Amino acid sequence: MNIGRILQIIGIIIVLDALYFGIAKDSMKMEVLLLFVGGMIFYVGRYFDRRK
Numbered sequence: 001m002n003i004g005r006i007l008q009i010i011g012i013i014i015v016l017d018a019l020y021f022g023i024a025k026d027s028m029k030m031e032v033l034l035l036f037v038g039g040m041i042f043y044v045g046r047y048f049d050r051r052k
Contacts, residue, residue, distance in 0.1 A: 007045025026040030 018034030021027050 002049065004045045004047075004049025004051075007048065009045075010044050011038045011040075011042025011045060014041060 014034055015038035018031045021032060021034060022031035
């Protein structure tokens with residue numbers, strides 16, 4: 001496994017955590033923040049994976 005794939009997996013996990021915050025904790029602000037952070041981490045991982 002390379003660093004790109006690991007970052008993609010971490011990004012997906014953070015996005016799933018954002019879904020949890022939105023449903024269970026009813027925190028829209030935290031949900032949007034985590035969605036943004038998870039999406040950015042995923043795309044950075046995708047950039048590293050494609051560059052190879």
